[in-house]
Amino acid sequence: MARARHGTPRGRPPLLSPELRQQGWSMQSEEGEWYYVGRVITRDRPSRGWPAAQLLGRDQADELYKEAVAVAVAKCAKDTAGQTCYICYGEGDEDGLVRGCACRGESGIAHISCLAEQARRLVVHAEAEARDLDDDALDAAWKRWCICGLCEQDYHGVVSCALGWACWKTYLGRREEDEARNFAMTVLGNGLYAANYYEDALSVQKAELSMRQRLGDAEDNILAVQTNLANTYRSLGRLEEALRLRQEVYSRYLKLNGKEHGSTLLATNNYAVSLNLLERFEEARSLLRRTISVARRVLGESHDLTLNMRKTYAIALYCDKGATLDDLRESVTTLEDAKRIARRVLGGEHPTTTEIEWHLQEALRAHETSDDETLDVSAQEDDADDIE
Ligand SMILES: [Zn+2]
Numbered sequence: 001m002a003r004a005r006h007g008t009p010r011g012r013p014p015l016l017s018p019e020l021r022q023q024g025w026s027m028q029s030e031e032g033e034w035y036y037v038g039r040v041i042t043r044d045r046p047s048r049g050w051p052a053a054q055l056l057g058r059d060q061a062d063e064l065y066k067e068a069v070a071v072a073v074a075k076c077a078k079d080t081a082g083q084t085c086y087i088c089y090g091e092g093d094e095d096g097l098v099r100g101c102a103c104r105g106e107s108g109i110a111h112i113s114c115l116a117e118q119a120r121r122l123v124v125h126a127e128a129e130a131r132d133l134d135d136d137a138l139d140a141a142w143k144r145w146c147i148c149g150l151c152e153q154d155y156h157g158v159v160s161c162a163l164g165w166a167c168w169k170t171y172l173g174r175r176e177e178d179e180a181r182n183f184a185m186t187v188l189g190n191g192l193y194a195a196n197y198y199e200d201a202l203s204v205q206k207a208e209l210s211m212r213q214r215l216g217d218a219e220d221n222i223l224a225v226q227t228n229l230a231n232t233y234r235s236l237g238r239l240e241e242a243l244r245l246r247q248e249v250y251s252r253y254l255k256l257n258g259k260e261h262g263s264t265l266l267a268t269n270n271y272a273v274s275l276n277l278l279e280r281f282e283e284a285r286s287l288l289r290r291t292i293s294v295a296r297r298v299l300g301e302s303h304d305l306t307l308n309m310r311k312t313y314a315i316a317l318y319c320d321k322g323a324t325l326d327d328l329r330e331s332v333t334t335l336e337d338a339k340r341i342a343r344r345v346l347g348g349e350h351p352t353t354t355e356i357e358w359h360l361q362e363a364l365r366a367h368e369t370s371d372d373e374t375l376d377v378s379a380q381e382d383d384a385d386d387i388e
């Protein structure tokens, strides 16, 4: 199977060259990441490729933390030059400063060690006060490992990864049954994923899943880990494994929460996206036909997820090589309607809007091409093998 390399950033879709388009490629996106559809894609990223036992070992934690901090500080150097830490007011001489959230200007710049200490103290305080593990204040304290206290947005990229190592280093000495240790593993897995260290994220997430299963953890927690794991498989181009997991997560949410619950609806769209990536368009369409009406009723016509589901459905129509003219027309009208709503509700710059608009152009092109019937599918298949 031919593969094309790319390192596509989040945001607007990359332009598809006319050659690739002629060879039957198109693009699909999920959570702001773009994928070439028509052939499976993997993106090469650095990873240690260590087994989980080694990656999570007590002996390495300090070294891996320091390395992750150094990477984050280097990446943020331009942004933080001449600034001070908003927590300790110190400069970035020894430890180095970072910023990896939505803060702008002079706001949000800090040492990783200060961010970590802030989160650790909040958790200590909340743990002392908490009545049970579902305590809201405890939840809020834990979020400080992942979300900036100033702008309330997720840390991203290498900063998220450095905080993941800081978190793991803080709690790895606790007992395996301790939820803090399990949660630290989630934070580390997410951080490794955010920094595109997919192989390492996979090791950590698999270890976390088997540990939670062994301990008989709540089904919600297990499904959340499986969702993260499926995203990692997808990002590694292991689409069959991603699909199997997403199918399982979808079925279990359906059983656990019913078809109208937000978690089930989200899992349905994830599952359909995976079907699309494997070109199993008929199954994706049938799944979404049943679900979109539920989403419209429960979430509303202008909800981001409803719009994304309709986009996924339209993709399953126009990307299908066996699409009829009626299918292509339905795809275009679906995307036109979704675009109108998205522009009004989310605005023109929102990723959902730009992605819908991009697919509308592709669907219109597919519609035009099918009109003059100039496509020769067998010739395209031969050409496609030459792609590197
Ligand atoms: Zn500081």
Ligand SMILES: [Zn+2]
Pocket (backbone or CB within 6 Å): 101, 102, 103, 108, 148, 149, 150, 151, 152, 153
């Ligand atoms: Zn911030």
